[in-house]
Structures are given as C-alpha cells and as structure tokens.
Amino acid sequence: MTSTRREFLQNSAFALTVGSALPGARPETHSSGVVAAAPFRPVVTPNGATAPHRIVDGVKVFHLVAEEVRHTFAPGLDAFCWGYNGKVHGPTLEAVEGDKVRIYVTNRLETATTVHWHGLYVPSGMDGVGGLSQRSIEPGETFLYEFTLRHHGTFMYHSHHDEMTQMAMGLMGMIVVHPKSPSGPPVDRDFVYMLSEWRVIPGTRRPDPNEMTDFNVLTLNGKIFPATDPLVVRRGDRVRIRFGNLSAMDHHPIHLHGHSFTITATDGGDIPESARWPETTVLVPTGSTRTIEFVATEPGDWAMHCHMTHHVMTQMGHGIPNIIGLDPSLIDEKLTNAVPEYAAMAQGAMNESAQDLASETPPNSLPMVGGNGPYGTITMSGMFTIMKVRETEPSGDGGWYAPPAGTLARPATEAELSRDGIPK
Amino acid sequence: MRGNRGLYLWVLGLCSCTAGLENTAHIERDVRTRIEHRTGAEVGDGTADWQKRAEAECRPWLREPLTEERAVRVALIRNASVHASFARLGIARADLVQAGLIANPILDLNAKFFRFGSEVEVGLAQPFLDLLLRPRRRAQADADLRASEARIVEEMVALVYSVRRAFAKQRAAQSAFEVASHLVRAAQSSREVMDSLAAAGNVIKPQQTEQEIVQSRAQLSMARAEAQQIEAREDLTHLLGLFGEDAAWTLAPASGERRFEPGDLSQAEARAVAASLLLEQRYAQIDAVAQRSGMGATEAIFGGRSIGLAAKREVEAGWGFGPAGSLALPIFDSGDVRDEAAEAALRVELAELTQDAVEVRSTARRLRERWISRSRELRYRNAVLQPLHTQLVRDVLTHYNAMQVGPFDVFSARIRELRAQAELLDAAYEADLARLDLEELFAGHAPREMQEEWRPSMFLAMSGE
Numbered sequence: 001m002t003s004t005r006r007e008f009l010q011n012s013a014f015a016l017t018v019g020s021a022l023p024g025a026r027p028e029t030h031s032s033g034v035v036a037a038a039p040f041r042p043v044v045t046p047n048g049a050t051a052p053h054r055i056v057d058g059v060k061v062f063h064l065v066a067e068e069v070r071h072t073f074a075p076g077l078d079a080f081c082w083g084y085n086g087k088v089h090g091p092t093l094e095a096v097e098g099d100k101v102r103i104y105v106t107n108r109l110e111t112a113t114t115v116h117w118h119g120l121y122v123p124s125g126m127d128g129v130g131g132l133s134q135r136s137i138e139p140g141e142t143f144l145y146e147f148t149l150r151h152h153g154t155f156m157y158h159s160h161h162d163e164m165t166q167m168a169m170g171l172m173g174m175i176v177v178h179p180k181s182p183s184g185p186p187v188d189r190d191f192v193y194m195l196s197e198w199r200v201i202p203g204t205r206r207p208d209p210n211e212m213t214d215f216n217v218l219t220l221n222g223k224i225f226p227a228t229d230p231l232v233v234r235r236g237d238r239v240r241i242r243f244g245n246l247s248a249m250d251h252h253p254i255h256l257h258g259h260s261f262t263i264t265a266t267d268g269g270d271i272p273e274s275a276r277w278p279e280t281t282v283l284v285p286t287g288s289t290r291t292i293e294f295v296a297t298e299p300g301d302w303a304m305h306c307h308m309t310h311h312v313m314t315q316m317g318h319g320i321p322n323i324i325g326l327d328p329s330l331i332d333e334k335l336t337n338a339v340p341e342y343a344a345m346a347q348g349a350m351n352e353s354a355q356d357l358a359s360e361t362p363p364n365s366l367p368m369v370g371g372n373g374p375y376g377t378i379t380m381s382g383m384f385t386i387m388k389v390r391e392t393e394p395s396g397d398g399g400w401y402a403p404p405a406g407t408l409a410r411p412a413t414e415a416e417l418s419r420d421g422i423p424k
Numbered sequence: 425m426r427g428n429r430g431l432y433l434w435v436l437g438l439c440s441c442t443a444g445l446e447n448t449a450h451i452e453r454d455v456r457t458r459i460e461h462r463t464g465a466e467v468g469d470g471t472a473d474w475q476k477r478a479e480a481e482c483r484p485w486l487r488e489p490l491t492e493e494r495a496v497r498v499a500l501i502r503n504a505s506v507h508a509s510f511a512r513l514g515i516a517r518a519d520l521v522q523a524g525l526i527a528n529p530i531l532d533l534n535a536k537f538f539r540f541g542s543e544v545e546v547g548l549a550q551p552f553l554d555l556l557l558r559p560r561r562r563a564q565a566d567a568d569l570r571a572s573e574a575r576i577v578e579e580m581v582a583l584v585y586s587v588r589r590a591f592a593k594q595r596a597a598q599s600a601f602e603v604a605s606h607l608v609r610a611a612q613s614s615r616e617v618m619d620s621l622a623a624a625g626n627v628i629k630p631q632q633t634e635q636e637i638v639q640s641r642a643q644l645s646m647a648r649a650e651a652q653q654i655e656a657r658e659d660l661t662h663l664l665g666l667f668g669e670d671a672a673w674t675l676a677p678a679s680g681e682r683r684f685e686p687g688d689l690s691q692a693e694a695r696a697v698a699a700s701l702l703l704e705q706r707y708a709q710i711d712a713v714a715q716r717s718g719m720g721a722t723e724a725i726f727g728g729r730s731i732g733l734a735a736k737r738e739v740e741a742g743w744g745f746g747p748a749g750s751l752a753l754p755i756f757d758s759g760d761v762r763d764e765a766a767e768a769a770l771r772v773e774l775a776e777l778t779q780d781a782v783e784v785r786s787t788a789r790r791l792r793e794r795w796i797s798r799s800r801e802l803r804y805r806n807a808v809l810q811p812l813h814t815q816l817v818r819d820v821l822t823h824y825n826a827m828q829v830g831p832f833d834v835f836s837a838r839i840r841e842l843r844a845q846a847e848l849l850d851a852a853y854e855a856d857l858a859r860l861d862l863e864e865l866f867a868g869h870a871p872r873e874m875q876e877e878w879r880p881s882m883f884l885a886m887s888g889e
C-alpha cells in the first residue's frame with residue numbers, strides 16, 4: 001500500500017503541475033480551496049499524459065487545443081501530425097462518474113474540426129458530429145462542450161469532421177471515467193493505451209491520410225517500439241490495462257506474454273463477472289475499447305504486442321519480391337555488377353561498422369524492426385512493448401530481467417542431445 | 425629590208441606572249457596556304473615525292489589510336505579527292521596560260537602550175553579578234569582561276585569538316601555502344617535475379633517473361649549500337665581514303681584536344697560573309713562574265729577575221745607582196761543579241777550573289793543560335809539532368825536498403841539512367857555538330873543541311889520503351 005500511495009501522490013502532483021500550465025490558466029479553485037485527493041487510482045498513459053483540469057464551481061474544466069504537432073514516433077522518425085495540446089495523441093481526460101465537465105475546444109488547425117466523445121452518454125447537441133450535432137469549429141474558434149459523466153468506463157475522443165483525414169493525422173485521445181462506487185478488487189496499476197495506425201512513407205514528414213490499406217506505422221499511444229515505455233509492475237500487483245482502438249481500418253489482437261487475463265469491460269460498460277473468461281489475447285476492434293485485468297504473478301520481461309505480425313513492423317515495404325530461398329549475396333552481386341552507384345555504396349559500407357552495412361536509408365525513416373534487448377536485437381517494432389514484472393518495487397524502467405539459473409534458454413550440449421536422442 | 429625587220433619584230437612580239445605554266449606555280453602554293461590558314465591543317469604540295477613522304481609519315485599514325493587532328497591530316501594526304509581538286513586547279517592554271525597565248529598565225533599556200541610556168545600565192549594571217557580580245561580573255565581566265573582557287577579551298581574546308589564530323593560521329597557511336605553494353609549488363613543482371621527468384625518458386629511466370637523481354641530487347645539494342653558503330657567507322661574510313669591494313673585504325677579516347685573559340689558571335693554574319701568561299705567564287709564569276717559583256721559588236725565584226733600578209737608570184741610579174749585581211753559587215757548580226765545575253769548572264773550572277781549572301785547571313789544566324797542552344801542544352805543535361813538520374817538511382821537504392829522497394833526497382837532506375845545517358849550522347853553529338861558547322865562557316869564553307877538524322881541513341885529504339 002505504501003507504493004500505491006506514493007504513486008497516487010506523484011500523480012496528483014503531476015496533475016497540479018500540468019494544470020498550472022494551461023493556456024490562460026487561473027489558479028485552480030475548488031469549493032474547499034484545497035486540492036482534494038482523487039477517489040480513484042489515477043490512470044497512467046505510457047508515453048502520454050493526463051489532461052490537466054481546473055475545478056470551477058464544481059465543474060471540471062478541460063481545454064483541448066487542436067493543432068499541428070511535430071511528433072516523434074521513435075527517434076529517427078518524426079512527422080507533422082495533428083494532436084491536442086501539443087501531444088499526439090491528445091492527453092487522457094480523466095474524471096469520475098457523475099462529474100460535470102466543461103471542455104473547451106480551440107481549433108488552431110487551418111481547417112474546421114469537431115470533437116466527438118466516443119462512448120459517452122451526452123446530449124445530442126454535444127455529440128460532436130460536424131453538420132449533424134453542431135456546426136463545425138472553424139479555425140480560430142473555441143467551442144464549449146458541457147455535460148455530466150453519467151457512467152464510468154473507458155472511452156475515447158476524436159475528431160468527427162473529415163474523420164478520415166483528421167483521425168489519420170492523429171486527432172484522438174482516451175477518456176477514463178472512474179466509477180463513483182468502485183466494485184471488485186482495487187487495482188494497483190491502471191494503464192491506458194490508444195491503438196492507432198498511420199501511413200508515413202519513408203523520407204516524408206507527414207502522415208498520408210489517403211491510405212486505406214497499407215499502414216506502416218502502428219502505434220501504442222503514438223509510439224513505436226523501441227520508443228514505447230515499458231509497463232513496470234511489481235509481482236503480485238493487480239494490473240488493469242485499458243485499450244482503445246481508433247485505427248482507420250484494422251482491429252488489433254493484443255497479446256500479453258506470461259499471463260492470462262480477463263476482459264472486464266468494453267466501452268459499452270462493465271462485463272459481468274459471470275460472463276468473463278480467461279484470455280491471453282484481447283481483440284480490440286476499431287472504434288472500441290477493451291479493459292483487461294490480471295495479477296502479475298510471473299516475474300520477468302514479458303512482451304505485449306499486437307499479434308497481427310505486420311503490425312509489429314515499421315515502415316515495411318510491401319511491394320518487394322519474396323527473396324526467401326534465394327542466396328542474398330546473388331542480388332548484391334548483380335547490383336554491384338550492374339549499378340555503379342550500388343558498388344560505390346557497398347564500397348563505402350566496407351569501412352563502416354556492421355550496423356551500417358545496411359547502408360544509407362531514406363531520411364526520416366526507421367528500420368522495419370529492431371530494438372536492443374539483453375540478448376541481442378528484438379526483431380519487433382510497431383505495436384510492441386514490454387511488461388516488466390519485478391519482485392520488488394522497481395525503479396526507473398526496471399532494467400532487464402536477470403533470470404534465475406536454469407531458467408534461460410541456451411544451446412543444447414552434445415550430452416543433452418545424446419541423452420534425449422535428438423539428432424544434431 | 426624594212427619589211428623583213430617588221431616581220432621579225434611582229435614574230436618576236438607574238439612569242440613574248442607565250443608565257444609558260446612555270447610562271448603560275450605560285451598559285452598552288454597560295455591555295456595550300458589559304459587551306460592551312462582556314463583549317464589549321466597542312467596540305468602537301470602534291471608532288472610525287474611529297475606524297476610518298478607524307479604517306480610514309482602517316483602510316484605509323486594509323487597504328488596508334490587516332491586523334492581528330494591526325495584524322496584530318498591523314499585525310500588530306502590519303503583522300504584522292506584532294507589530288508583531284510589540285511589537278512582541277514592545274515586545269516584552271518593551264519586555262520589561264522592558254523588565255524594569254526596568241527592564236528597561231530595561219531599560213532596559206534596556194535600554187536598553180538601552167539604550161540609556161542607556175543603561180544604561187546602565199547598568205548600569212550593572224551586572227552584579228554584574238555589579238556583584240558586577248559586582254560579580256562586573259563582577265564576572264566584569271567577570274568575563272570580565282571573562282572577555281574576558291575572552289576578548291578572550299579572543297580578542302582568541306583573535306584576537313586566532313587572528317588571532323590565523321591570523327592565526332594564515330595566517337596559518339598562508340599560511346600553509344602558502351603552505354604548499350606551497360607544497358608545489357610543491367611538487364612541481364614535483372615533477369616538473372618528474376619530467374620533465381622523463379623527457381624526459388626517465388627515469382628509467377630509473367631514476371632519472369634517480362635524480364636526476359638527486357639533483357640532480349642537490351643541485347644537487340646546492343647546489336648544495333650554495334651552496327652551503328654561499324655557504319656560510323658566506315659563513314660570516317662572512306663573520308664580518310666583508307667583501305668586494306670590501313671583501315672584497321674583505332675580511335676583515341678576523347679581528351680578535349682581541340683577547343684572551339686567562337687569569338688564575337690554578334691558579328692557572326694559579317695564574319696561568315698567575309699570568309700565565304702562561295703561568295704568569293706561568285707565575285708570571280710561576275711568578273712568573268714563582266715569581261716564578256718559589251719563584246720557583241722566586236723565579235724560580230726571581227727569574229728573569225730584576220731589580218732596578215734599576202735605574197736604572190738605570177739609567171740610574168742614575179743613576186744608581189746601586200747597586206748591581207750578580212751572583215752565581216754555587221755548587216756545581219758550587229759552583236760547586240762550577244763551583248764544582251766552577256767548582260768543577262770551578268771544580272772544572273774549578281775542576283776545569285778545577292779541570294780547567296782542572304783543565305784550565308786541566314787546560315788550564320790541559324791548556326792549561331794543552334795550552337796548556343798545546343799551548348800546550353802548540353803551544359804544543362806551535364807549539370808542538372810544527368811546528375812538527377814544518378815541521384816534517382818541513389819535515392820532508389822536508399823529505399824532498397826530500407827526494403828521499401830525491390831532490386832528490380834533499382835535495375836529499372838539504372839536502366840533509366842542509362843537511357844538518359846544515351847540522350848546525353850545525343851545532346852553532346854548535336855552540340856559537336858553545331859560547333860563544327862559554325863567553325864566550318866567561319867572557315868568559309870556553309871555546311872550542307874544534314875540529310876541524315878542519325879543520333880547515337882537510335883539503338884534505344886530496339887529496347888521498345
């Protein structure tokens with residue numbers, strides 16, 4: 001409980017700090033004049049942030065500014081995206097069931113926009129569908145959305161004006177509404193992820209919203225591995241992970257290694273305990289949220305990733321021939337023979353380190369896979385992260401797990417092969 | 425005695441007019457000097473000794489890689505048309521001397537034999553008109569000779585620049601063959617990768633067939649490029665006048681051996697007119713025709729007539745001497761028609777001179793603009809377009825390294841680069857031709873409009889793209 005408390009205080013302090021940085025912010029006021037402890041475990045948005053708010057006359061006031069943001073998916077890959085409050089994706093809006101919220105939306109884009117509160121019960125005129133619920137917010141305008149959060153759960157917000165373009169550019173974020181009267185076992189860790197997909201052609205610096213099928217940057221909270229922050233937990237922690245998916249065209253089966261879990265809620269509400277079943281993969285359809293819970297019983301470094309294999313690649317080219325079964329040196333030989341530029345490039349690479357042998361790649365692009373692991377390159381990217389379960393309260397990113405003796409895969413010895421009748 | 429002395433002086437006077445060919449030997453030297461001045465190339469004196477020496481000298485050149493300057497010198501030694509031109513100059517020289525000669529006097533002998541003796545009539549007559557027109561005829565022949573000189577210099581200038589053009593063509597054809605070889609190498613490599621992928625079971629047959637087609641077309645292109653090279657070589661060989669072992673020459677690599685200094689191109693028209701050998705010929709022809717004008721009446725009266733001496737011995741009176749002569753009465757033919765014809769001929773020459781001058785000026789402007797535009801295009805292609813194609817290959821390679829594109833995209837970019845290189849050869853060849861045309865114009869000969877549309881990149885037509 002000590003650690004839980006410390007996390008709680010840390011998160012409250014963070015909310016205060018960020019809150020004072022609100023554009024045009026006034027000192028947060030509250031009817032009691034003090035900052036009240038939130039009656040919930042604040043959610044953590046890995047690689048992201050929780051939106052600051054003020055309380056004015058008992059109303060939680062948020063301010064979202066839609067604007068262009070230069071976003072880094074991972075070091076080496078930047079793009080001019082659209083986000084809220086300088087972030088991609090927008091900060092998580094966090095509140096409690098029954099809260100009255102007032103959300104100002106300022107449009108600093110060069111085109112009209114709206115915000116839709118995906119999954120929330122709101123008055124029709126607050127639903128944010130441009131042309132249907134309201135007129136769209138023109139550049140430079142600030143609109144006010146105001147409603148009461150009538151139910152708890154995991155929800156999303158996103159543009160509902162020229163959705164194809166604006167969501168492809170990143171205009172989305174998560175909403176977490178904690179229950180007023182929590183039921184079930186309390187969690188020690190509460191994480192939230194927005195799953196999304198992009199098309200950023202290597203060498204360009206802007207997502208291509210026209211893409212319909214070939215998305216090449218698949219993100220967890222706007223980041224790709226190895227830039228995704230790990231989930232660091234302590235053994236025995238009850239962990240909740242909330243997933244929202246606003247990918248343009250894809251669902252994402254998120255698989256957690258080393259543990260099983262149950263799906264406890266969707267954006268439609270909590271799932272009765274009697275209807276839950278154990279899983280190791282949760283399929284998060286686009287336009288939906290899924291919440292899973294489990295107890296982190298197994299110490300170690302555990303992968304968590306989308307199980308669609310092309311979703312754990314970054315900027316993969318799909319127009320290249322299949323070279324499996326071919327001696328790769330043959331292509332090198334033929335290119336060297338016929339293309340002087342390639343020969344020159346290869347000659348230059350001779351003096352470089354092995355890492356550079358792949359040689360020159362387009363600016364603002366990343367290798368399709370590859371993050372450093374304790375035993376070599378992790379041939380994953382995209383929607384991939386690591387859950388680190390440690391025996392004691394971890395610090396920082398938890399470092400790499402040191403497996404106890406006899407628990408690490410290794411080359412078989414001659415004696416072992418012989419003993420078990422395995423041919424070499 | 426007085427009659428004998430007069431006859432002696434007359435004969436002596438006639439003999440003094442019979443100058444020999446030796447006196448005109450300087451004409452060939454002058455012509456050679458003019459050719460050297462205009463082309464920068466040495467021309468021999470045409471003697472058998474010189475020819476023998478020159479041929480011995482040029483044979484080792486043919487065993488070394490041939491440069492453009494050497495090719496020009498070889499052509500001036502070995503091309504038989506050079507000898508023919510100088511032989512024609514010899515004819516003109518002879519015509520000049522001939523025009524200075526006085527027609528031979530006519531000795532007329534008439535004898536009659538009677539029972540009591542014989543009568544003898546002797547007449548010695550000199551054609552009257554020949555004497556009268558000799559200065560004009562001489563002047564006309566001199567003008568004809570000047571025209572011949574100009575024509576020969578022009579022929580040599582044309583030959584020299586034909587050789588230079590053929591040399592440029594041969595060099596371009598050789599470069600085109602090299603590009604075609606690279607094209608085949610790229611297509612071949614591309615096909616081999618595709619064949620390997622097919623062997624691995626990774627591609628469908630149409631993909632493989634497509635690569636086979638590309639490679640086959642590249643082979644055809646190279647065959648065409650090789651044929652172009654052989655044909656271009658023959659163009660030069662025949663201009664060099666070579667055959668047999670001497671025709672096995674090789675080409676020296678380009679080394680920028682000769683620079684074109686275009687001078688003040690704003691004065692291109694004036695320079696072309698001043699240098700024009702065609703106009704020089706026209707002027708000479710006008711002089712020649714002018715010598716014939718106004719001679720109609722003279723010819724009508726004196727044509728075919730003569731003056732001289734007559735002697736007769738009669739049986740009874742013995743020898744008698746006296747002058748003799750004949751004269752046509754211009755009753756029916758006053759010579760006006762001939763005068764009019766001569767004046768019309770003069771007007772023809774003047775009109776043609778004017779038109780030729782207009783054409784020379786027009787040619788000067790056209791060639792100047794062509795050279796400027798082709799040079800600019802060549803510079804642009806060298807500085808911008810070709811580097812862009814090379815850059816494209818590098819860019820595609822970076823995307824290949826990033827696995828965004830496959831090896832066939834790289835081969836394809838390389839093939840496009842090579843096609844652009846062939847177009848660059850076209851541009852370089854056209855710039856060479858434009859330069860040579862302008863140089864030739866400033867050397868005195870307006871180049872003929874090229875009938876042949878040959879370009880180095882023509883082999884690409886076989887590649888089907």
